[in-house]
Amino acid sequence: xxxxxxxxxxxxxxxxxxxxxxxxxxxxxxxxxxxxxxxxxxxxxxxxxxxxxxxxxxxxxxxxxxxxxxxxxxxxxxxxxxxxxxxxxxxxxxxxxxxxxxxxxxxxxxxxxxxx
Numbered sequence: 001x002x003x004x005x006x007x008x009x010x011x012x013x014x015x016x017x018x019x020x021x022x023x024x025x026x027x028x029x030x031x032x033x034x035x036x037x038x039x040x041x042x043x044x045x046x047x048x049x050x051x052x053x054x055x056x057x058x059x060x061x062x063x064x065x066x067x068x069x070x071x072x073x074x075x076x077x078x079x080x081x082x083x084x085x086x087x088x089x090x091x092x093x094x095x096x097x098x099x100x101x102x103x104x105x106x107x108x109x110x111x112x113x114x115x116x
Contacts, residue, residue, distance in 0.1 A: 001035035001102065003028055007048065008098040011090055016048065017082035018069060020055040021062060039101040044092050047085045054078045 003023075010019035020029070029052050036045035058072050073079040094100065106113045 001038055001105070003031040004035040004039065004098045004102075007032050007036075008093075011086065011093065012097065015082060015086040016051040016089055017055050017073060017078075017086070020052060020059060021069065024052075024055065024059050039098065039105055041093070041098075041101060044089050047089050047092075051082060051085045054081060 006023045006028075007016075007019055010016065010022065023029070023032070029048075033045050033048055033052075036042070036048060054073075055078075058076065058078075061067050062069050062072055070079060073082060
């Protein structure tokens with residue numbers, strides 16, 4: 001679930017597509033998606049997954065080849081969908097962000113919070 005923290009920041013400062021330029025390693029993506037599901041946000045997990053599938057073919061081109069993020073996504077006509085997914089994720093999560101769901105999770109599952 002801790003991986004969802006980075007997504008929360010990305011949705012606040014950037015967009016869901018840009019998130020994968022910072023945190024696009026497959027294991028991090030998988031942990032974030034699992035965390036969203038664990039927090040009770042399966043619809044956001046589905047949006048996240050769709051955004052990753054859009055971004056995955058372009059990550060190398062943008063990061064290693066130095067191409068502009070927006071130009072690459074506009075060339076592939078993906079920018080519109082990234083904006084839609086960003087807006088939907090923000091609306092679904094709400095203004096308090098992912099952390100509200102962490103608090104709800106801790107209340108529902110106190111036995112899972114402090115597992116020492």
